[in-house]
Amino acid sequence: MKRTPQWIVGGAVAAAAALTLSGCGGSSFDDEAGADQDGSAPLSILIGSSGDAETAAVKEAVAAWSEESGTDAEVTxxxxxxxxxxxxxSSGKPADVFYLSTDLLAGYASNGSLLAYGDDLENKDDFYPTLVESFTYDGDFYCAPKDFSTLGLIINTDLWTQAGLTDADIPTTWEQLASVSQRLTTPEHAGLAFGGEYARVGAFMASAGGGLVSADNTEATANSDANVQALDYVKQQLAAGTFSYAKDVGAGWGGEAFGKGLAAMTIEGNWISGAMQNDFPDVKYRVAELPEGPGGKGTLQFTNCWGVATDSANQEAAVELVQHLTSTESQLAFASAFGVMPSIQSAAEDWKSENPDFVAFLDAADYAQGVPTVDGSADVITDFNAKLESLKSSEPKAILDEVQTNFEALLADAN
Amino acid sequence: MSASPAPAGRPGVRRRGIRSGEAVSGWLFVAPILVILGLFLAVPVGMALWVSFSDWTGRGSPFSSNVNFIGVDNYAALLSGGGLAEQDFGTSLRNNAWYVVFVVPLQTALALLLAVLVNRGVLRGRGFFRTAFYFPSVTSSVAITVLWLFLFGASGAVNKLLSYLGVEGPNWFSDPRGIVHNLLALVGVTEGPAFLTGTDALGVSLWQWLAGPSVAMFALILLAVFTTSGTFMLLFIAALQNLSEEVDEAAMVDGASSWQRFWRITLPQLRPTLFTVLTLGLIGTWQVFDQIYTGTQGGPGKTTLTPAYLSYTSAFGAQDWGRGAAIAFVLFVIIIAFTLLQRWVLRDRAVSKRRMRGYEIPAAAAGSAIGAGAAVASRSTDGTGNSGKDLS
Incomplete structure (x- = not known):
């Protein structure tokens, strides 16, 4: 084996190269405080867009700010x-400003990637308090809610009148919902179809007075009696055939089932307006608030925020940009461009008068419940969703007990 | 390579003269690829290995001073944590194991069958069939997955076809029930015995381990067989064309039927190719990702969750980079273990004494008593022996 030494040499060279490379990577990102600040550094903005309308609206708003402030900004x-x-x-050069969802907040906040700038905003008291709570981690208000959505009951008005129902029949209680859904169920279509996941079924838990975790995300409450009652109700209706999951009627989500006429009602958020306009322009529908359960009114809300990176070279300008993007004016422009609801209360009246058909969504803001934001909750909810798929044949209490255990484990880790 | 004997066979004498610069130029020539491999393969693998033992949170370099070595914590959480992480990992292994159990034998058998069919001289339009069978392999797996989602939809073409046969097809991609459980339910068994439901392995009860692939996973199994059989068919065709016809003819002279010739002459000679196909199949199936990512995202009921996909979601979704890396390395160990096991099973064995006895001419039975069967058997030993010699 005369060649062995040469292999060793080769290996040593490779190892040395590897160490040099990784050494380069390691040294420059050690400082905890974030990047050195430079007031004229350009900003990069990273968004996940729902379509051309959203991209164009965000680009326009950013360009307007850029011109006014003299700081270059580019939207990707x-x-x-x-x-x-x-x-x-991981590269140490994140976008300065970006969309951030509630389930990623805890992870990025805890490792110091996010700048907690919420309290510096001039309009911080104008945001809906439940939204602020969704973006508060460890007592700090991290980032400004960009906009939000709530769930409502979407009704196909043609099928509604065909079944002999009138405005007076719009359900306001669980019992009424079950009975109108039964009347609307025909061999051709289901009465009410919605996605078999926490993001829809959870609305029933909210209106039963329950929730997976306490409002401040510190306590697991998944197997509360209210939650069991809600799942029992949904299970009963699924078994009786008055409710269906969207998948069971052959649709990918509630909006598709509704648009294709596979269901007379569905539970979806305000994003449905875009889907109906683009894909099913002929279907006439109206939006009602979700019916009251034993715990009163209840629905879920979903939101994203404008995250700012600690590693941004120009944090001051980034926060200024967010201030601009969350102003009443910008939010109303976004609302008319791609159908979202403004995250600030002062824009509510304007929005309602511009969108009279969707008032029910914004009215729900008063009692809407945020989704859990504990670090790792996305995994638990995925697991919960998997179990909800077979709710019809499972024991609600057993499902919720497992969710409870999983959340308790997360919260024990977090504290 | 390093095992080959050194060209200068005299021990103790250093090579000098005209060949002295060879080693240097040799290294010079391989340097570019070594650097590229090191940079894009060895370094990332090394980094991932480190991440799997660290508490890196995805911010900054994994080698920065605030990333700590946490020992085997990430691995422990997966293999004995008792939490959701272990349950998910157990579920993903269960799903993928069933996927492998179905896909590897099916695709190998189908590939071999197709290869033998299109390799026959009598078949007209061989080129056409060869292309047709190979076609699914060259199509993008994303495109095929989307096609599959349509075909196997609740009101898709497959269910339509089944309805003509009077069968009500399942809602394929949203049916989480295991097919073994379904079969058991047909004979009235819906609850597992207590020793199965009560015993857990990796957070999943043994009864659930035995559930079989879900209906959704089964659709993906068909997809994999459909797309990869063509590739392996090519390997088999190449191998078949290399076989010498004399051996086959000799068997024919001995009176072996075509079935016997296939099993006892052709197949043993194909063993090296069979090993390749099985190994590639095993590696590919344990790493299944695209179909899950584009098709089902692990649903319904987590029954199409696979370790590769779980690794991805743990890292990019849950920001748990250490766990994601640890899953990747456990998967690596599994693949290596199975490959070694398979090598051992398919190794060349000396013909055992018991089998050898069948080929010896019994002293009592002379001449006419030696049937065609014994002759065929002796030929088949030749086949095996030859391929063994070629390998060594």
Whole structure:
């Protein structure tokens, strides 16, 4: 084996190269405080867009700010936002301003990637308090809610009148919902179809007075009696055939089932307006608030925020830009461009008068419940969703007990 | 390579003279590829290995001073954590194991069958069939997955076809029930015995381990067989064309039927190719990702979750980079272990004494008693022996 020494030499060279390379990577990102500040550094903005309308609206708003402030800013549309964010953070050069979802907040906040700028905003008291709570981690208000959505009951008005129902029949209680859904169920279509996942079924838990975790995300409450009652109700209706999951009627989501006429009602958020306009322009529908459960009114809300990176070279300008993007004026422009609801209360009246048909969504803001934001909750919810798929044949209490255990484990890790 | 004997066979004498510069130029020539491989293969693998033992959170370099070595914590959480991480990992291994159990034998058998069919001289339009069978392999797996989603939709073409046969097809991609459980349910078994439901392995009860692939996963199994059989068919065709016809003819002279010739002459000679196909199949199936990513995202009911996909979601979704890397390395170990096992099973063995006895001419039975069967058997030993010699 005369060649062995040469292999060793080769290996040593490779190892040395590897160490040099990794050494380069290691040294420059050690400082905890973030990048050195430079007031004239250009900003990069990373967004996950729902379509051309959203991209154009954001670009326009950013360009207007850029002109006014004299700071260059460029908007990039990510095809896979979480991946591109992760790549940015690991390279130490993340986008300065970016969309951030509630389930990623805790992870990025806890490792110091995010700048907690929420309290510096002039309009911080104008945001809906439940939205602020969704973006508060460890007592700090991290980032400004960009906009939000709530769930409502979407009704196909043609099928509604065909079944002999009138405005007076719009359900306001669980019992009424079950009975109108039964009347609307025909061999051709289901009465009410919605996605078999926490993001829809959870609305029933909210209106039963429950929730997976307490409002401040510190306590697991998944197996509360209210939640069991809600799942029992949904299970009963699924078994009776009055409710269906979208998948069971052959649709990918509630909006598709509704648009294709496979269901007379569905539970979806305000994003449905875009889908109906683009894909099913002929279907006439109206939006009602979700019926009250034993715990009163309840629905879920979903939101994203404008995250600012600690590693941004121009944090001051980044926060200024967010201030501009969350102003009443910008938010109303976004609302009319791609159908979102403004995250600030002062824009509510304007929005309602511009969108009279969707008032029910914004009215729900008063009682809407945020989704859990504990670090790792996305995994638990995925697991919960998997179990909800077979709710019809499972024991609700057993499902919720497992979710409870999983959340308790997360919260024990977090504290 | 390093095992080949050194060209200068005299021990103790250093090579000098005209060949002294060879080693240097040799290294010079391989340097570019070594650097490229090192940079894009060795370094990332090394980094991933480190990440799997660290608490890196995805911010900054994994080698920065605030990333700590946490020992085997990430691995422990997967293999004995008792939490959701272990359950998910167990579920993904269960799903993928069933996928492998179905896909590898099916695709190998189908590939071999197709290869033998299109390799026959009598078949007209061989070129056409060869292309047709190979076609799914050259199509992008994303495109095929989307096609599959349509075909196997609740009201898709497959269910339509089944309805003509009077069968009500399942809602394929949203049916989480395991097919073994479904079969058991047909004979009235819906609850597992207590020793199966009560015992857990990796957070999943043994009864659930035995559930079989879900209906959704089964659709993906068909997809994999459909797309990869063509590739392996090519390998088999190449191998078949290399076989010498004399051996086959000799068997024919001995009176072996075509079935016997296939099993006892052709197949043993194909063993090296069979090993390649099985190994590639095993590696490919344990790493299944695209179909899950574009098609089902792990649903329904987590029954199409696979380790590769779980590794991806743990890292990029849950920001748990250490766990994601640890899953990748456990998967690596699994693949290596199976490949070694398979090498051992398919190794060349000396013909055992028991089998050898069948080929010896019994002293009592002379001449006419030696049937065609024994002759065929002796030929088949030749086949095996030859291929063994070629390998060594």
């Amino acid at each position: 549309v990510a095809s896979k936002l979480p991946e591109q964010l992760a790549q940015g953070f």
